[in-house]
Amino acid sequence: MDQQFDMDDFTKVIVSENDISRKLDDIALQIRADYDGEDLLLVGVLKGAVMVMADLARRMPPTVQMDWMAVSSYGSGTKSSGVVRILKDLDADLSGRHVLIVEDIIDTGITLHWLLGNLRSRGAASVEVASLLRKPDAVQVDVPVKYLGFDIPNEFVVGYGLDYAENYRTLPFVAILKPSVYED
Numbered sequence: 001m002d003q004q005f006d007m008d009d010f011t012k013v014i015v016s017e018n019d020i021s022r023k024l025d026d027i028a029l030q031i032r033a034d035y036d037g038e039d040l041l042l043v044g045v046l047k048g049a050v051m052v053m054a055d056l057a058r059r060m061p062p063t064v065q066m067d068w069m070a071v072s073s074y075g076s077g078t079k080s081s082g083v084v085r086i087l088k089d090l091d092a093d094l095s096g097r098h099v100l101i102v103e104d105i106i107d108t109g110i111t112l113h114w115l116l117g118n119l120r121s122r123g124a125a126s127v128e129v130a131s132l133l134r135k136p137d138a139v140q141v142d143v144p145v146k147y148l149g150f151d152i153p154n155e156f157v158v159g160y161g162l163d164y165a166e167n168y169r170t171l172p173f174v175a176i177l178k179p180s181v182y183e184d
């Protein structure tokens with residue numbers, strides 16, 4: 001069944017469903033080669049990473065494991081506050097594990113910078129990052145991203161996990177939201 005949405009809400013689709021699918025194929029091949037023979041724990045950052053996690057994990061061998069963290073660095077608006085706090089911690093013990101953080105987007109980099117420090121302090125064998133999107137013009141803290149999908153312009157984007165006030169996460173593509181949707 002096709003999803004229903006109003007394309008008038010968006011200025012432009014910047015990453016199509018096809019673009020995402022092909023890029024995840026490429027990234028999955030790299031990850032599978034890099035972790036060949038190793039146990040791998042994917043750590044998804046709720047809620048935005050749900051879509052990329054689900055699609056990436058299904059491109060991995062069935063022994064790949066998933067765990068989830070919820071952290072908050074945003075309010076419900078469009079700007080980062082710079083404050084990171086844990087809303088839900090991992091269930092897994094990371095000691096000796098190979099961990100790959102899966103993110104939908106790196107905006108300022110504040111969330112990932114903090115997460116990398118936090119997870120590395122838990123005794124993991126390795127901690128790397130995969131992110132579907134990055135906004136190079138918004139980055140305030142550089143974070144090492146081993147697997148990157150797309151660099152995108154510093155616009156307010158929604159879809160494929162990314163929300164505006166909890167809406168639009170389920171879109172199959174990433175699009176620039178029309179300012180009229182979020183401006184008074």
Ligand code: PRP
Nearest residue numbers: 046047048073074106107108109110111
């Ligand atoms: C988004 C996104 C990243 C973070 C990136 O999450 O999923 O986790 O912001 O921003 P940063 O690079 O400026 O730190 P958000 O806090 O909006 O929560 P959500 O995933 O539940 O939408």
